[in-house]
Amino acid sequence: MKNYKINLNRKKLSSDYIKSKQNFEDVLSKSFSIGTASKSILKSGWFYGTIGLSSIAVVLCTSYTKPNEIQIGHQSIAKKQTNTQIMLASASLNQVESNHIQIKKNEVKQVQQAITENKQVEPLVVAENQLKDLKPENKHKIQQNIPATKVNLAEEIAAPTKKSTEIMVVIPKISGVHNGDIAWSDFEKGEIFIDQNITIEKFNINYTSQFGDKTVSVDSATIPKEVIQELKDLGLNQTIFITNIVAKDDLGNLLRCYSMDLDIKF
């Protein structure tokens, strides 16, 4: 839902004003009247009429789906009869199949013929269930006939989207981990590393201490010893966020880095 209306600096309502709008008696009486309304629905005529019509529809549907036995040649086949697909016929198997199935068989034959004549096959014609009817060697040939455009589209989707170069280049890590699980023994080393030519200038670290959420600003590349000790004393598996990481390259250019989410595992 992105159709938001945004209000800036809307006037706040006071607690006294909101309290003046309380009306418990009204709410109580309405909550009981809602209950009464629902009972009247159960007693209404259209409700039972709908149930009755639905029951008749169910009965009619079930009466057209009884199994039927058909004697064909020397075989007896039990088939389920549907009202759209299969028509009753006498004697041979070909006469029992519906026009729908017959058309599909013809299409498969056309595809097979096209393969032998080395013609380009329209991919849309060949559906998965038709491929099953083909011989394995022919199935492979059809799959190879997929138009080039589809392959190119897939490659385009796989290609990375353009991103800001400032953020793309620098991915900070602690003991080789940028995001996800990190063993405590790796985390407590505490040094954020990017590249030998880039140094971390400052960052924020957010974690849950025994007193609640805490954010510490650090002007170096190393997590302070006090923070490490606090986390160690707590001994809690938690997610640590390292954000607002600013780095400097060897030319003195300031770079902003991707934030880190690290799940500490004791």
Added chain:
Amino acid sequence: MNVNPLYHHSKSKLMEELEWIQQAKQNPERFAPLYKKYHEQIFRYVYQRMDDEDMAFDVTSQVFMKAIKNIHKYEYRGVPFASWLYRIAKSELYQAFRDEKARRTVNIDGIHLSNFIEEFEHDETENNRKKLLHCIAKLNEQDMQLIELRYFERRSFKEIGEILEITENNAKVKSFRALGKLKKIFIN
């Protein structure tokens, strides 16, 4: 972050509330103390997301009507009663939006914009403020909820987790990721 004293109860307050809930189950008229306690909280939650004051009061009334009707289904599971009310409020709000009785609104104070711009380490200019408003409008509903609950309403991760029915850690992760997305939209 502010601690909401009405949400984060002491043990004695929690026991007192459980007593009220038991009495309300037997007699709906005994729901009155719960109504008085939570009416303002629920109204502010609803009104934060709506433009029309009268509609917000109506929706708040509907929340409590539903709560009174379904109080017999409520079971204490270690979370405050308020979290159950917030869930009903969320449901009623979105019903009002679906029925087109109200429009989804985001109410922001100027100070929130300043905090975001400072967080993103940019200068607080008029252009940046307008740009940030446009960026906020691009967030999806889930991220918008998290940003509102955490950064506009200053709720704890525990509270956010209980309102959205996710764990506290998950609320923390999702809030930071929502902020990260907003920052990415703003910078790019």
